[in-house]
Amino acid sequence: MANEKIHVKDREIVIPGDVLAEGMSYIPSGKAIREDKNIISVSLGLTSIKGHVVKVIPLAGRYIPKRGDAVIGKITGSAKFGWMTNIRCPFDADLPIAEASHSYLDTNRYPMSKFFAVGDFIFANVTEVSNRRFVRLSARNRPYRKLHDGIVIEVSPTKIPRIIGKQGSMIKMLKESSGCDILVGQNGLVWIKNDDPEKQMIMVNAIKLIETDSHKTGLTEKVAKLLKGGK
Amino acid sequence: MGMKSDKTLIVKGKRLDGRGAEDMRPIKITAGVIKQADGSCEVQFGETKVIAAVYGPKKVLPRRYEESTRAYLKVYYFMAAFATSERNRPGPSRRSTEISKVIKESLANAVDLDKYPQTEISVYIEVTNANAGTRTAAINAASVALVDAGIEMRDIVTSVAAGKVEGQVILDLMQDEDNFGQADLPVAILPRTNEISLIQMDGDMTPDEVKKAFGMCIKACQKIAKLQREAIVNKYKQEGGNNDE
Amino acid sequence: MNSKEDVSLRKYIASLLKKNLREGGRKPFEYRNIKIETDVLSQANGSARVKFGDAEVFVGVKVGLGSPFPDTPNDGVLMVNGELSPLASEDFETGPPSPRSIEVSRVIDRAIRESGTIDTSKLCIEPGEKVWMVFVDVYPLNEDGNLFDAGLLGAIAALKTARMPAFDKKTGKVDYRTLTKEKVPLSEEPVMCTFWKLDGEIFVDATRRENKVADCRLSIGLNKKGNVCAMQKGGEGTFTDTEVFELVKKAQSLSKDLRKHF
Structure with a gap:
């Protein structure tokens, strides 16, 4: 040796x-x-x-989908099989009708847009990535679902672990101190919801701070301070 | 190349700007200059300034460029309208198209394209001020921008030109030396292994001079590679202070 | 503008505006932090690098020899060109200029031309034969909204530093590499204030995100006296006449602050 x-x-x-x-x-x-x-x-x-x-x-790089990932996607269109979504990766991701909800969606009776319209966001699970081009999603089982209202922001997918924190410590603090609903997609999209737009904005700032300062010391304290100062 | 100069380009071993034969111009490399891009870099070699941006891996456009087993590396080298002494009409020219092609080929070997099948990685390079050595500066900038974008690579790519002026082999030609010199030989290498990924040459050199020029370039590239590395590390230092939890 | 896919972003930005707030903590009529550097490029006759927050624009001025247009034999030529290079944004593409880049070029061009910024009669060398041509090329480096205001501010800043190249009257040749002390003849300094409207709320200096979801915008170019020298409405939404008159007044006061950056 x-x-x-x-x-x-x-x-x-x-x-x-x-x-x-x-x-x-x-x-x-x-x-x-x-x-x-x-x-x-x-x-x-x-x-x-x-x-x-x-x-x-x-430390950098775009999202490449993997089976089992929890992602946030935006509905971009519909077809016979279901909906096309953008999950911020190089490939289109499909959401089949049968996988779109835990309840039965009667697409023969109602237009597709009654269930999911272009621009709607979903929290979904990547169930299949075949030959890299074909990505399939499912939002059938909780916590996966359609996201009503709120705002979706983009962060670097490599910073997602810092937003979640060790054993979920950071995300827990974010939620508890602000009263915001937050969902984190491994594709670098974060959904934030609060009825008060100002609280939403403060949360956007907090998440942007985690993204840019993820290597700095005292990150948790800084985020806590930002959240407090905004109250 | 080959034009007659009214001034002597080398006096007592010193070049017009005071450099010795093996000196490069002052080099400045900054990573992360374009926020919209996944990766970016600005490189200056003396008065030559270029900026590179990387977008991707993303959907291939147009679709016919899609490759089933690897990424399509798209490289565009542009010359800004105000970058040259006479205004340069914006848009591609035969020159810029050829340079884009050789830059792409010099980078492709270092980038792990197989990792990203059926996607596109775009590299756009804009020369904002041209004073010779724009393609070599472009390769240095593009390479740092690819690293900054988190693209997987087996090495970076580093580039510089050597040439011949008044019978002497010199490094990193500036405009007058390029215009009035006898030869220009741009080279790019992968600095970890010294594999050569770009070779162009025009002019008149003996085999011994060619050998000497390559030797100079490879040695200089090792120095440039250190500056490229520093540029990336500095970006994270500025952003992050230190890396403690 | 008004991208149908960004329903939630639109709602969010509108809800903030209703509370007199914006992303990044600005007020509706507050510009981002503006920075101008001039004389940044040695090959250009004049140059500027302008930042509005994260939005960044490069402007280079080149002066060259040419022949005048047949209908104005005694006048030099002014050309303004906006290059929306794909470096600056994934929305910009290679290939022929897009309608968007042509609009940017033409709006900035009108503000410069119609305010009489450059006295083109002073650019005549030999009537009908030889004149100076002044090219202003605007290049966004990082697209983050408000190209019009940043582009024009950069164009004027670059023109203000621009110097004429050396010209040999005997041989009729230009030495492009030698700049004289003579400046490009300027007699005006227009600036532009662009207003965006979203769900009835009006604001200035939109970021890329705000621009994407706004209903419409109105750009107002003003000369030193505060008179209007160019206007352009963009987007599918509409303004009322009262709004337009109020915005002209608002632009007069905002333009004074913008001028402080020259």
Whole structure:
């Protein structure tokens, strides 16, 4: 084990091509790969080192859908099978009629737009991603559903874990201190609802702050202060 | 190239702006300059200024460019109307179309296109002030913008030109040296492995001079790569202070 | 403007406006933080980089030799061009200029031309044969709304720093790389205030999000005296005559603040 070497510390910013470690005893994870003896980063990211596991957590990038993801989507149109949605990814996502609601939707009797109109938002589960182009959603079972009113904002999908926080601590604080309903989609869309538009705006600001300051110390305190100051 | 100059370009080993043969112009690289874009970067080599923006991976437009097993990398190099000494008509020219193509090919090998099948990654580059070396500055900017956008790559891409002026091989030509010199040789490399992904040349060089020029470029690219890396790290430092929980 | 797909965003922005509020904490008639840098590009005769918050515009002025239009043989030529480059937004595309970019070009052009900003008679070298052509190219770098006000402010800031290239009368040749101390002859400095209307509420300096869901907008160009030199209504919504008169007055007072940035 003479040539085993690690070149980075924990929580260091790395870019593609950075050699993170040399030697066969290191194990790549996340956006790190092995190339011959070396572990290299293939993405802009933050390192996480646990023993001999060298992981790179991405700091930027668009959403690429995965089966099982909870996402927020916007209805963009309808067809015989159901509705087309935009889930902010390179592919269209379909919401079949049978998967759209826990109750029966009589689309023979009523126009499709009675149930979901263009511009409506849904909270849904990605049930299928085949050959990358074909994405299917379901909003049949709770908590998935149509989102009534509220506002949807865009954040970087890589910042979603920070908005949720450790064991959901951040999202819990956001909800409790403001009385807003909040749903977070892994595709980087966040739905906020409160009858008071000012409270909605303060929550938008709080979430934008988490997005831009996600690496800074004392983030939780800063967010708490912002929420308090706005009351 | 090949025009006669009324002034001597190298005097006692010093170039017009005081540089030695192997000196580059002052370099400034800034990441994240366009908020609308997924990734962006501004690069200056002396008076040459370029800005690059990356959008994607996104839906392929037009659809016929879609590739089933990998991403379609779209690269456009534009020259702003006010970037050249005489006004340049906006819109693509034969020159800009060729440069877009060679830039795309110099980047494609480093980008993990297989990771994003049936999508498009767009790279747009605008030269805002041209003083030679715009395509090499463009590659440096595009590469940082791709990193900034979180696109997966096996390495960054780094570029600079060498040339020949009054019989001497020199690095990073400026306008007068490009216009009145004897050769221009832009090169791009993947700095981790020194693989060469862009080679163009026009002029007159001996095989030994070609070898010397490549050597200079590769050495210089290693320095530029450090600045590209710093630009990205600085963006996060400014945004984030430090990285503690 | 008024994108049907953004129902919830429209509702949200309207509800804030009804409470005299806006995203980012601004008041309806408050501009974002404005920053202007001039002489930023060495190849241009004059240049400016203007920021309205996150919205950023580059303007470059180029002066070149050309021949006059047959109907105005004693006048130089002014050309204003807006390039909505795809760098600045995913909504901008490559290819021939879109109707939107042509509108931006023409509205900024009218404000400059009709206010008599440039005395084109002073740009004549040889009547009917040789005149100076002044090109103003406006390039958004980051699209975040209000292209008209930022574009015109940048255009005038760039023109104010623009200097004529060296010209050899004997040979009739221009040395584009040498700028003289002579300035481009300016006799006016128009500025523009654009107002947006959403659900009956009126505000200025819309961001990209606000612009997307507004019903309509009205751009008012004003000269130094405070007279109107250009107007353009955009979007499918409508204004009342009373609103227009009030907005002209409002524009007069707002334009004074905008001028402080020159």
